[in-house]
Structures are given as C-alpha cells and as structure tokens.
Amino acid sequence: MNIIVCVKQIPDPETPASSFRVDEAAKKVIPAQGIAPVVNPYDPQATEAALRLRDADGGGKITVISLGPESARDAIKHALAMGADEGVLLNDPSFAGIDNFQTAVALSKAIEKVGEYDLILMGRASADWDMGVVPAGVGQILGLPVVTVAKAIEKNDGSLKVERVLDDGFQTVEVPTPAIVSISNEFGEPRYPQLRQIMLAAKKTVQIWSAADIGVGADEVGAANSWLPLEALYVPKVVSNVEIIEGDTPEEKARTLAQKLRAAKLI
C-alpha cells in the first residue's frame, strides 16, 4: 500500500499567549524567542496512521510531502525518523505568504507528480491558521473521496473502514481507495523516533521541488493572489479583573466563594 503523508511546519501552537507577538503592519506572526517551530501536531499522527497501515499490509512506500521554507525539511525528517520512506520538500520563493487554498493547489500538483498512491493522509487542520481546508481542497482538485477527523483506520480489500469523530459522537464509514483521510487527536499518540532511526533517516532522500517542477505559476500563489485576502492580524486584548478569594483554609475559601456567587446571583 503506497501512502502519501502531508506534513506542515508551524510555530509552536502551545506558545504561551505572553510570548505571542504579531507584526500588525506586516500581518505576520513574529517568531517567539527561543521557541522552535514544530510539526503541526496532527501530522505525526497522520504519519503514525500511515506506518501502521503499511505494516499491517506488509509493504508499500510512504512518501512525505511538505510545502514550506528550507526549515520545513525538519518536519519531513521527523516523519522519516518515525519510519516513512522518502520525502519531498516543496520550496520556492514564490510560496512566501501562500494561503491554505493555494497550498491545496500546489500539494495536489505535487501528489500527482509523486504518482502512485492508494491513500493520502493529512492532519485535520494546521494549528497555525486553524482552517482545516486542505484535505477537502485536494479532494475536490484531484476528484478523490475525503474522510475527515478520523480516529481509526482499517484497510480491507480496495477500501478503508474509518472511524470518525462527530460533534456528538462517532461515525464509521467505508471509502474506496484511493482516498484522502484527515486524522484527529483522538487517534492517539504517535511513536517517538529513536536515536537509531534518526540516524537512519539522515540517509533517506529528501527531494526539493520548485514551483516550476510541479507546474505552479507565479500568479497562483502569494499574498497578492490569495483566495481569502488577509486584511488584518492582531492579538485580542484581555483585561484582568480577577478577585482572588481570601481565606485561611481551602474550606473557608470555598464557603466564601459560594456566598459571593450567591450574592452575584450566579448560583
């Protein structure tokens, strides 16, 4: 079973609000001092799903694709160290300021260039823009069925059985391959690459494809051609008016809180 996994490098989504800064004029996030970018947290889970499917199936190739700056090679290396086979970095100066929609276009072209695949795995959303549109987008562009927010995948003959998380429960669906599946955090923890695997991964190839290599024109990418132009980016203001409940013992504080809540007619 040949699987393509799409992984994105993003600023650490657990960056505390106190370290998070925006350059409002440039409409860009200012990288937080000392906090390195990470792989979008859902994407290693997509890689984990790919590894388990390949191993259950007894063979096949896992190709990892990332569109991003030169540093996004680290996101690919991470997937390779987990056990994926090959990597492709989509890197081009024209990709600066690329939006999620244009990313779907570029990824679709790269996926076609990779060629043979039975399954494309992605994360449910990237935790920078929190949009969750690329899986559906690639599905529309390539004419493939899409199953989103998956917590488990099982392969049968020519089809997959996927368990999805819904707003109010779970759903089991069946989808013929080739298909796109996006993975959610309910899938569980991905494996952590061991030192030996990290060394092995260093020998695996990462190709670099430019916009021209995948046939993406300069008028298809960049902020000036955005499908959903960004007009403003800022940090919302939070005002603190907290009243810390005083008391000699935790029990006393609890009683005071109950009284204050009653006085404020909140309970």
Next chain:
Amino acid sequence: MPGILVIAETNEDGVAPISFELLGAARELSGQGAGDVAALIAGSEAQAKELLAHGADSVYTANGTLAGQPADALLPAAEAALQQSGADVVLMGQTSLGRDLGPALAFRLKTGVSMDTVELKLEGGRLRATRSAYGGNARAEHTWKSNPQVVTLKAKSYDPLEADAGRSGNVTAIDAAGESKVKVLGTEKAESTGIRLEDAAIVIAGGRGLGDASAFESLEQLAKSLPNAAVGASRAACDLGWYPPALQVGLTGKTVSPNLYVAIAISGASQHMAGMAGSKNIVSINKDADSNMVKVSKFAIIDDYKKVLPALIEAVKKLS
C-alpha cells in the same frame, strides 16, 4: 441585491439551533445591505416554515434523507440553491457537516471559505470576516477575492431571532442529490445524561490538574447540586481518557457560553479559551495564580482543588 444563502441543519430533535444563529447573522448582514436571506434545509416543509419564522425570506428544501450523509451528498443541492437564489454569501455552521461542506463547496467554486468565523460585516458591499487563528492567540480579518463568499460560523457567535409565525415566504423543493463515495456504516451518539453542555447555564469543567478520571465524579456531584449545570473537560483531560471527547470544550471541541463557567485545574490555553471565552462569568480553582484562566476569571481560588471542591459542594448544598 444578490443575497445570502444559509445552510440549515437538523438533528434528532428537529431544526438544529445553529440554523437559527445562522439566520440571526444573515438578517444582520441583510440589514447592512447584503440582500435577501434564503435558506436550504435537507428536511420537511414544516421545518422550512420554522426557518421562515426565524428570519429566512425563502427556503429551499432538499430530500430529508440527505441529512446525516457525507457532505458531498449535499453539495449538488447547495450548488442548485446557490444558483437559484443568486446569493453571493453562503453561511453554514462550524459543525461536522459545515467543516466538510464549507471547504468542499469553496474549492468546487474556486473561492475562499472563512472557517470558524466569529464576526461578519459588510463593507462596501463585500463581506469582511473575523476569525481566531494561532489557537486563539490571534485574530484575523479576511475578505474574498471572488464569489461566493463562503463562511462557516462558530456556534454562539450570533443570537437567534425570536420566532415570528407571521413571517412567510416561498418554499421550493430542490431534487438535486449527490452520490458520495463515502458510505456511512453506522453512527453512534455520545451518551448524554441530563442537559446538553451547549445549553447549560452553568458549566463545571475539569482539566489535567485533576490528576485522575475519578475526580470528574466530584465535578458531576457539584453540577448535580446546581440548577441547569453540565460538566465539560479540557482536551488534555479528554486525551487522557478521563472524560468523553464529545464533552471537550475548546477550539476542537464544544463552544459554550454559559452564565457561569467554573474551571477546575484548567490552565486556560488559548485553544481551550476559544471554546469558552464567551462565558458571562468565569471562576477558577487553580494552584497557579499566574495561569491564564485565573487572569480572565471574575473570582478565583488559588489552592489545591482536592481540598476546595468537597467544601464547595457542601457550601453550595447548604445555600439551597
């Protein structure tokens, strides 16, 4: 005046509440000059009338069997309604359906979609959408390069209008139905006891700092001694298997805006805040006075919840 198309949804109880919130938002935009409000529902004539009463000017009905099907089954009906209404704005909910249908429709029509949108306004006849990004650490405002301007709206961002049974309008059946390659084998509802988290006036929420699953029993006990209260959890607590994911509050969980939100051992990461920042009053019980949740609270107890909670349950019981 091109107008707005609202994609309404149903659940086992009838028209889903998000539909009325969408109509509330649509009427506001209509008031700013966005044109008439059409709605599409995979449902009955009676449900269509409910949409009219809540603010739709006209309704398209698609076959009720499409409800609960994968989004691509509804795609042709959405496209037909869009064409017939001439709308250049499409509003749907950030729900299991909207999460899929929004981007599918947008890419099919080669236009953008603003996901999980919290605010909309019309500027020079074009839509401007506000949404949170970077897990809630940032706000972003967007416009669209082309039409239609597709939006998924975050729950509780707009208030529904009072129903007015006197409102009337055309109801037109659309018989476009799509085939999805995705076949639904089964759907399992999350167990729900008592009142829905989204509807509760009081939410008692627990986080990783609780230390174990059994602590949620105390949270449930507190909720039981209060009127109209429900229990929720942070993702950290859900990921640890302490509480069901359907009761997770936050960016990737439920959006709640109760009158009172009691956060017990929750730090207040931006992604959690994204689901409860609309709460009218927040109370924290946390060991850490510097935590984000404490900062946004009205009242906070800085102490070990294990000592505070039993006393709080007692004190609350004595009040009533």
